[in-house]
Amino acid sequence: MRRRERLTGFFIIFILLAFSAYSNSMYVGGNITNLSDQSMVQSRNIEENRGEDSSEQSTVLDGKYSEDSDSLSSQMEIDNSANRDKAPQVKEEPPKSLTEQIKVHTVKSGETLWDIAHHYSLNIDSLIGANNISNMNSIRPGQEFKILPVRGILYRVSPGESLSDISDKFDISAETIKKDNNIADGSKLRVDQNIILRDVKPELTYQDRLDEKLMFPINTRITSPYGPRWGRMHYGVDFAAPMGSPIRAASSGRVVFSGWSGGYGKVVIIEHRKGLRTLYAHNSQLLVSERQTVDKGQVIARSGNTGNSTGPHLHFEVQINGRPENPLDYLHR
Structure with missing residues (x-):
């Protein structure tokens, strides 16, 4: 009897000690030591590490992509610049001189010099100053007259004449003559060169x-x-x-x-x-x-x-x- 009671007591003490040991195994220094929980934590840590590695790898890739993009953009700019350099340059043509703007009018039946002058907003002097008109009252159909783009006279440079001579003779600035006739260097005015003298009236009238x-x-x-x-x-x-x-x-x-x-x-x-x-x-x-x-x-x-x-x-x-x-x-x- 006593022996059974002792065994029962020992068994209860063993159960208590075992339960106490199991409970202590749950927390050691505040850390979870359960194996399944440890696996969960380790898995979480692995995922976090993977996330950090992925983030770092993404940052590296982004940096490389940015560098590659910058390099590509720079290369495209260089190529575009090279293409621009190779492209043919379109030269701006200088404005036409007044002599290059002279038109030719063919007389129609019934027309008079005054009709022609009025049509082109000129005066009779400008027609006389550009054409050989032997009889103002007898022009014929088919006859051709030069029409100046401005009021003035058509003048041909004679031997011995300079730009300053012509300027002084007709009281017109040398710069106006050069600009109107696309003359870069006045000293290179040629004998027999035709020029237009703006707003100059003929010195010799028709009656003269x-x-x-x-x-x-x-x-x-x-x-x-x-x-x-x-x-x-x-x-x-x-x-x-x-x-x-x-x-x-x-x-x-x-x-x-x-x-x-x-x-x-x-x-x-x-x-x-x-x-x-x-x-x-x-x-x-x-x-x-x-x-x-x-x-x-x-x-x-x-x-x-x-x-x-x-x-x-x-x-x-x-x-x-x-x-x-x-x-x-x-x-x-």
Whole structure:
């Protein structure tokens, strides 16, 4: 009996000790030591570590992507710059000069000079200053007139003339002449170059033309008339003249040039009045000097073959308001 009671007591004590040991195993220093919980914690830690690694890897990848993007953008900018450099550069064309803007009007049946001038907002002076008009009251259908883009005159540079000479003569600034005619360097103005002088009026009026009568500078036959010749314009008439023949002034006036001028050879230019000049070219000898006054019929030169010439002859021009016109419209025997 006593023995059974002892065994029962020992068993109860064992159960109590076992339960106490199990309870202590649940918490050690406040930390969970249960195996299944430990597995859960370890799994959580692994996931957190994976998250940190993923975040770090993402940061690295993002940085690399950013670097690659910057590099790609830089490369594209370089390529675009290279393409821009290789692209053909379009040059801006300079504005057209006034002479390049000249139009040609063909006269219609019933039209008058005043009709044409009004149509283009010009005045009669501008038509006279650009065209050879021998009779204002008798223009014919099909006749062509140059139409200037502005009011003024069409002027051809004569031998011995400079930009400052023309500027002073017509009281127009040299800068205006250069700008209107696209002249970069005034010192390179060419003989026979056509320019437009803005707002300048003809010095020789239509009535002056009718009153003006010039004598023939030499009494020989005409070998080449005024007009188109050999694919270009011949601005005077050529007279046959054996070497050394006397050349006479077509009217009284003042010598404005006497000397050598390129294709003209030895040349004399006389101003008879404002807006009216005569030119005598290819001479062998010049007998007058600049600023000298001459009389009508006075011998001013001896014929020759100087300059661009195929044989001894006289090239004779009549210049009206700085522009050559047909001499036969002004010569009278």
